Amino acid sequence: MIRYQLALLAHSQRWLPPLLAYLILLGVLFSDAGSETRPLYAVSAGALTVVACWLTIALVDAEDPTQRLITQVHAGRLSTVLSGIVGAVALCSAVLMVIPLVWAALVHPGFSAGVLVDGVVAHVACAAAGVAVGLPCSRLLLPRIGYTMLAALALLGIVLLVRWVPVVNPMLRGLLGSGPGSAVALGLLGGVLLLAVSAAGTGWAVHRRA
Template sequence: MIRYQLALLAHSQRYLPPLLAYVILLSVLYSDAGSEARPLFGVSAGALTVVACWLTIALVDAEDPVQRLITQVHAGRLSTVLSGIVAAVVVCCAALMVVPLVWAALVHSGFSTDVLVDGLIAHVACVAAGVAIGLPCSRLLLPRIGYTVLAALALLGVVLLAKWVPVVNPMLRALLNHGARSTVVLGLAGGVVLLAVSAAGTGWAIRRRG
């Protein structure tokens, strides 16, 4: 199922817009060797939240409802399809999160292992949050692209900008302002929980609607 979802995304070429936008952002962020790496990790991790959400929606919407039903029949269970979608996007984003970490290590030489670990944790947490937002905003639950865009923008705005949501915003603020690692780890826990709740809730909503 994971191989099928990756092949579907590659064939659709819907990954190109977020990939190009992300690479352009990284080329601007990590071009100055005099900048500190930790705040830059916060910016690139926040951007990866949007990319992960975009890839999730693009992957789901690459199949029309009839084709998706056929895929579910072959998979045997809806949970298998959802797991394949999540895993495929995570694989893609895992490759993307390596880029800023390696880029920073090459350009910003001398930063500590703790900074690198914080950056890795933040990127993983943001990937989880982005996929969690993308699942319910995709065609799985919202049949029209207009609703998808509005819902995705609203939820991304909440997790990225709202200080009271203990997922992305507090973690990114900790990276930007040299806060404690505990805040970064809390962001990872929040992202994982949000992804689990989103996948379970999306599956429940699909079964109830069906």
């Protein structure tokens, strides 16, 4: 199922706009070799949240409802289809995550293992949060692209900008400040939990509508 979803995404070419936007952002971020690495990771991880959400919606919407029903019949269960979508976007996000991590290690002085660990955990947490936002905002629940855009922008704004939501924002503020402390680990826990709740809730809602 993951291979099928990756092939579907590649064939649709809907991955190209977020990839280009992400690479342009990274080119601007890492152009100054004298910058501190953790704040740059905060920005690239936040951007990965948006990209992962975009890829999730693009992948789900690459199939019309009839095609998705055929896929579900062949898969046997909706949970298998959802797992394939999450797995495919996770693999894409893992590839995108490597780019800023390696880039920073090559061009920034004073790079340490602790910084690398913080960067890895932050990007994983943000990718999980992005997929979690994208699932309920996709055509699985919202049939019109206008509703999808409004819902995705609203949820991304809450996850990224609202301080008291313990998922992404506290972690990114920690990376931007003097030190992340435990915020990175809590951000990873929050991102994974949000993804689990989102996948379960989306699957339940789809079953209710069927």
